[in-house]
Amino acid sequence: MTAPLAYQPDPKLDLVLERVTEASPERVWLAWTQPEHLKKWFAPRPWTTEECEVDLRPGGIFRTVMRSPDGKEESRNTGCYLEVVKHQKLVWTIALEPGFRPAKSSGIPSFTATILLEPRGKGTKYTAIAMHQDAAGAQRHAEMGFHEGWGTVFNQLVEVAQTL
């Protein structure tokens, strides 16, 4: 396998969540890549994830539909996987449709997400990075609640991972 691309974070453009958990990389990976598990943690409660579609390979679809507790609001998001390294690295973007066609703009600032899992004892050092097009997009995503949202659902992910 070729050497992984070196990642060069840019604090003006990237939002980063770093956590350590006792859940193993294998369990965290299952939680991120199996729809029946992902639906249990992906939306910050009391929102739910009603639909989830995963085709886990570069170009494959990553689609979710989240719903508000009263059922009146929905958040539909479709992304495209870019890189899949089992138990280690998952990269997906909303800047491309599945199959790699450039995506049209949506309400959310365009970003590419990288999930990095490193063994830490029997657990995992977890890093989630959202790379944005520009500083305005990063700022808007932060104002929309990136840190609170991704932090909350990470705790939900750990609860689910520990049951796997």
Add this chain to the structure above:
Amino acid sequence: MTAPLAYQPDPKLDLVLERVTEASPERVWLAWTQPEHLKKWFAPRPWTTEECEVDLRPGGIFRTVMRSPDGKEESRNTGCYLEVVKHQKLVWTIALEPGFRPAKSSGIPSFTATILLEPRGKGTKYTAIAMHQDAAGAQRHAEMGFHEGWGTVFNQLVEVAQTL
């Protein structure tokens, strides 16, 4: 290796060039992936390709600088490889920067290019597809001279491939 993604062309959104050449897939591949060869054919003459940078893997850079014959105009383009299947398939996009960050808009309509090489006798059935975000982008790219330009440089590519 997982099954290749099925490609679903959309005539409203995609521009397609199909050709058959006696040059082998291996030679056509070299012409597309080695900067010293690519620089000889990539720009429609009398324009030249002054710089070319290739990091041939998903997320790697594909960068070119083309220059007008009087040296006064330049066309600088940076793309990101998405899929690399030696001698068969090359996918790159200008919708993402190298490393997968969403790219800012440029003067060219955003597109993802797929180059498909199939053996045809000792030669190659060559298909180049540009997938656009929307019909307006496809139309604008066509008006900018996609068919003439990509057709012309394909002939230039064949000349180069036959010397390899």
